[in-house]
Amino acid sequence: MKYVNHKRPSIDGKGLMMGKPGYTDDLAEQGSLIVKVLRSPHAFARIKTIDTSKAEALEGVEIVLTYKDFGRVPVTRAGQGYPEPSPHDKFVLDSYVRHVGDEVAVAAAINKETAEEALKLIDVEYEVFEPVLDYEKAYGNKTIIHPEPEIHEMFPIGLDPKKNVAASYNMHIGDIDKTLAECDTVLETTFRTQAQAHVMMEPHTVNARIDYQGRLVLYSSTQTPFHTRRIVAEALQYPLSKIRVIKPRVGGGFGGKQCVHGEMLVSAVALRTGKPAKMVYTRQEVFESTFSRHPMRFDIKLGAMKDGTLKGMDVKVLSDTGAYGEHALTVFMVAGSKVLPLYNKVDSVRFTGDIVYTNRTPAGAFRGYGAIQGNYALETAVDMLCEKLGMDPVEFRQKNMINEGETSPIFEIMGEGTAGTAMYMETCKLDYCIERGMELIGWKEKYPRKDLGNGKVRGVGMAIAMQGSGIPYIDMGSAMIKLNDDGFFNLIIGATDIGQGSDTILAQIAAESLGVHPDKIVVYSSDSDLTPFDCGAYASSTTYVSGNAVRKAADKMKMMIIEEGAHALEVPVEGTEFDGTDITNGESKISLKDLSNRLYYNEDQKQLIAVDSYVGKKSPPPFMAGFAEVEVDTNTGKVELIDYAAVVDCGTTISPNLARGQVEGGLVQGIGMAMYEDVRYSGSGKMITNNMMTYRIPTRKEIRSLKVEFAESYEESGPYGAKSVGEIGIDTPPAVITNAVYNAVGVRIHSLPITGEKVLMGIMEKRQKGEKQ
Amino acid sequence: MKLKLIVNGENKTFDVKPDEYLLDTLRNNNYVSVRRGCDNTSCGVCTVLVDGKPVASCSYLSLKAEGRNVTTVEGIAEEAAKLAGFFGEEGADQCGFCNPSVALTVYAMKKELKNPTDDEIRSYLVGNLCRCSGYMGQHRAIKAYLEVD
Numbered sequence: 040m041k042y043v044n045h046k047r048p049s050i051d052g053k054g055l056m057m058g059k060p061g062y063t064d065d066l067a068e069q070g071s072l073i074v075k076v077l078r079s080p081h082a083f084a085r086i087k088t089i090d091t092s093k094a095e096a097l098e099g100v101e102i103v104l105t106y107k108d109f110g111r112v113p114v115t116r117a118g119q120g121y122p123e124p125s126p127h128d129k130f131v132l133d134s135y136v137r138h139v140g141d142e143v144a145v146a147a148a149i150n151k152e153t154a155e156e157a158l159k160l161i162d163v164e165y166e167v168f169e170p171v172l173d174y175e176k177a178y179g180n181k182t183i184i185h186p187e188p189e190i191h192e193m194f195p196i197g198l199d200p201k202k203n204v205a206a207s208y209n210m211h212i213g214d215i216d217k218t219l220a221e222c223d224t225v226l227e228t229t230f231r232t233q234a235q236a237h238v239m240m241e242p243h244t245v246n247a248r249i250d251y252q253g254r255l256v257l258y259s260s261t262q263t264p265f266h267t268r269r270i271v272a273e274a275l276q277y278p279l280s281k282i283r284v285i286k287p288r289v290g291g292g293f294g295g296k297q298c299v300h301g302e303m304l305v306s307a308v309a310l311r312t313g314k315p316a317k318m319v320y321t322r323q324e325v326f327e328s329t330f331s332r333h334p335m336r337f338d339i340k341l342g343a344m345k346d347g348t349l350k351g352m353d354v355k356v357l358s359d360t361g362a363y364g365e366h367a368l369t370v371f372m373v374a375g376s377k378v379l380p381l382y383n384k385v386d387s388v389r390f391t392g393d394i395v396y397t398n399r400t401p402a403g404a405f406r407g408y409g410a411i412q413g414n415y416a417l418e419t420a421v422d423m424l425c426e427k428l429g430m431d432p433v434e435f436r437q438k439n440m441i442n443e444g445e446t447s448p449i450f451e452i453m454g455e456g457t458a459g460t461a462m463y464m465e466t467c468k469l470d471y472c473i474e475r476g477m478e479l480i481g482w483k484e485k486y487p488r489k490d491l492g493n494g495k496v497r498g499v500g501m502a503i504a505m506q507g508s509g510i511p512y513i514d515m516g517s518a519m520i521k522l523n524d525d526g527f528f529n530l531i532i533g534a535t536d537i538g539q540g541s542d543t544i545l546a547q548i549a550a551e552s553l554g555v556h557p558d559k560i561v562v563y564s565s566d567s568d569l570t571p572f573d574c575g576a577y578a579s580s581t582t583y584v585s586g587n588a589v590r591k592a593a594d595k596m597k598m599m600i601i602e603e604g605a606h607a608l609e610v611p612v613e614g615t616e617f618d619g620t621d622i623t624n625g626e627s628k629i630s631l632k633d634l635s636n637r638l639y640y641n642e643d644q645k646q647l648i649a650v651d652s653y654v655g656k657k658s659p660p661p662f663m664a665g666f667a668e669v670e671v672d673t674n675t676g677k678v679e680l681i682d683y684a685a686v687v688d689c690g691t692t693i694s695p696n697l698a699r700g701q702v703e704g705g706l707v708q709g710i711g712m713a714m715y716e717d718v719r720y721s722g723s724g725k726m727i728t729n730n731m732m733t734y735r736i737p738t739r740k741e742i743r744s745l746k747v748e749f750a751e752s753y754e755e756s757g758p759y760g761a762k763s764v765g766e767i768g769i770d771t772p773p774a775v776i777t778n779a780v781y782n783a784v785g786v787r788i789h790s791l792p793i794t795g796e797k798v799l800m801g802i803m804e805k806r807q808k809g810e811k812q
Numbered sequence: 813m814k815l816k817l818i819v820n821g822e823n824k825t826f827d828v829k830p831d832e833y834l835l836d837t838l839r840n841n842n843y844v845s846v847r848r849g850c851d852n853t854s855c856g857v858c859t860v861l862v863d864g865k866p867v868a869s870c871s872y873l874s875l876k877a878e879g880r881n882v883t884t885v886e887g888i889a890e891e892a893a894k895l896a897g898f899f900g901e902e903g904a905d906q907c908g909f910c911n912p913s914v915a916l917t918v919y920a921m922k923k924e925l926k927n928p929t930d931d932e933i934r935s936y937l938v939g940n941l942c943r944c945s946g947y948m949g950q951h952r953a954i955k956a957y958l959e960v961d
Contacts, residue, residue, distance in 0.1 A: 056893075739934045
């Protein structure tokens with residue numbers, strides 16, 4: 040391959056490094072009204088009275104909006120397939136506020152200071168209710184978080200608001216109770232995962248204006264411009280055809296921008312005032328008033344025979360969706376559907392549970408999307424089972440894991456809020472990933488531990504993981520390729536580059552198909568008026584789904600060029616070839632440049648434009664094996680990460696350097712969740728970790744060594760053999776580091792993050808019991 | 813109030829409020845390469861150089877910069893372009909939101925430290941958070957740019 044599987048710098052990298060304007064707020068109209076939101080100080084309350092007269096009278100205030108200004112149209116802010124598998128439980132503004140930071144009212148003014156002053160002048164009287172802050176006490180609680188009659192589901196997802204249940208799910212294969220009863224060994228244990236904040240560097244940002252055609256034009260820092268257009272239209276009851284959503288450069292998303300946040304309010308201000316308006320979330324708002332990762336409790340049972348054959352997996356999950364149910368069911372399902380098929384030789388599987396409402400900041404999409412939670416629970420439990428069996432954890436996995444050519448019945452049963460799609464693993468290089476990962480970390484020399492003799496012990500741990508490549512039969516990507524005079528192309532795609540480099544790799548795919556250098560492909564993406572539809576950047580879709588669309592469109596364009604070239608040369612199409620520069624048939628030859636100029640200026644004039652789209656017929660999982668070496672200080676419990684090795688099978692890497700960046704970035708977010716990050720609340724439900732001083736993401740000091748490699752792999756169904764790679768990197772660190780800490784000091788962490796305090800408590804408990812470390 | 817600054821070598825006069833921060837002054841005057849990531853000196857995205865030293869402009873009162881040299885990434889365009897080449901090579905570009913601030917900090921480090929070690933580089937840049945790259949790609953790129961092993 041000439042351009043695919045070759046390093047490419049991002050098409051926007053240099054310009055952005057040099058400070059070119061490109062992000063949403065850089066593109067706001069000068070003099071835009073500043074939109075500010077009054078937010079609830081209470082975890083759960085009803086607005087008894089709200090008086091905005093003083094705020095409205097303040098000079099410079101353009102408009103103040105409350106729930107009284109909006110119809111009762113419940114929507115979901117989740118940007119995902121339509122009809123959405125998330126409950127419609129959110130109003131633009133409501134008389135109820137359901138978490139600290141929930142929206143009470145909106146003021147738009149000529150500048151920030153005036154808008155902030157206006158918020159202070161709004162008089163609100165609340166009826167404060169007892170909030171539900173502990174998700175393990177939410178089910179059937181006497182406090183009902185969503186009493187509103189309008190709440191509904193688009194299709195059955197198990198919504199039961201009277202019981203605080205946003206969704207529920209159950210599936211089973213075989214008779215799990217019987218299987219477990221027949222096993223030689225059954226492991227039963229519980230794990231808890233915490234809320235994690237996305238902390239993308241660019242806060243949620245949106246601006247709106249009414250253009251010269253009277254249309255509403257939004258610039259939004261979003262991962263899902265087309266879903267955003269649909270949801271804003273629905274929420275504001277405004278014609279979809281009169282809305283244009285443009286996604287400029289985006290400063291990171293990680294799932295946090297796979298939703299609608301400020302878009303509805305800023306649009307409402309622009310529509311009602313006719314003036315441009317903008318909003319940049321403060322960092323506190325990003326923490327308290329957008330989304331974080333669903334906390335989950337896993338009650339898990341694994342059954343195996345003495346010879347190390349895994350026979351059954353029984354997983355009960357309770358998930359906390361916070362005040363609103365965005366992505367509630369689908370994140371929950373991924374905790375099973377993109378985790379449990381790793382062990383496909385079992386007789387029985389059961390996966391059940393509820394996703395409950397609480398009065399906390401809502402949970403939503405976040406890279407890994409359930410898989411990281413499920414992976415932590417399953418892959419830690421597997422290590423515990425191995426210990427019970429007296430079996431090597433690597434050998435156990437090699438014996439029981441899914442292999443190339445195999446399938447799992449789970450694929451057909453579990454999909455995205457609905458049934459799934461059966462598929463066989465055309466590519467699965469887990470065996471290689473494990474072998475190579477062992478070499479990179481030095482497993483044979485280091486497993487399980489090495490006492491350094493100074494109170495510090497080093498240990499190694501491992502886990503395997505899988506993800507997906509888009510959502511089959513639901514999420515679609517599409518592409519247009521336009522030939523221009525002088526012989527260069529526009530690649531026009533709905534796909535959403537949020538920094539992961541999709542514009543770059545999609546241009547590489549087009550270049551490969553056309554045989555032209557990527558510099559001849561000018562990319563324009565994510566503008567709901569000008570680009571074709573794409574579901575957006577989520578579910579590890581873009582390389583596989585949008586990439587296949589680009590390849591199909593580019594192949595079509597190549598055929599068009601050959602046909603027009605043959606026509607110009609007066610030769611038959613058969614035997615005519617295009618090599619990226621010239622169209623030839625025997626001795627006859629015309630350059631693409633000459634053909635283009637002929638087509639647009641001279642003869643047989645016509646525009647060549649190729650369009651195609653793609654929806655997956657399956658979702659081939661990328662796989663990886665993760666290995667870590669940690670050092671534990673037995674006097675303080677402090678855990679330091681010494682080394683992390685990740686070997687990934689994502690099929691062909693379209694751009695090896697960008698794919699590596701995806702895995703490295705994912706790993707460090709996973710390491711953050713494993714070791715440092717924890718969204719914490721006060722007893723009254725106020726978020727304590729609402730800034731970047733108290734919410735700690737990894738700095739470059741903690742990350743000393745990441746060894747990332749890719750397995751040789753070619754997925755026939757993917758564009759030039761590619762699967763997706765956006766999420767797989769994040770999944771393993773919680774289990775891997777938990778297992779490494781256990782191997783070092785014999786302390787098993789059952790709730791994330793793995794803090795020094797928890798490890799030290801474990802060490803002290805062991806000492807008290809007189810156990811040897 | 814009137815504030816006189818030298819921005820990227822040019823004499824400028826801005827109207828500012830007494831409690832205004834340099835980040836707002838610069839962004840209000842179209843230096844949009846200076847960006848807001850947090851509001852309390854935690855993320856480094858708003859970094860500019862004042863008399864050659866990196867500062868968090870989100871918490872640096874504009875009036876404190878009276879008469880000083882303020883450098884945004886546009887003021888070190890040639891070096892930023894060079895560093896961008898290495899970032900591209902290592903897959904470290906990612907979302908790019910923090911990259912101007914990283915370029916400015918690396919530029920200041922290059923002036924300050926001769927042949928910095930891995931640990932010195934990490935310490936110097938510790939206030940520049942990045943959520944995309946996992947830091948390793950940036951680290952490789954910065955070392956290649958500095959021509960250190």
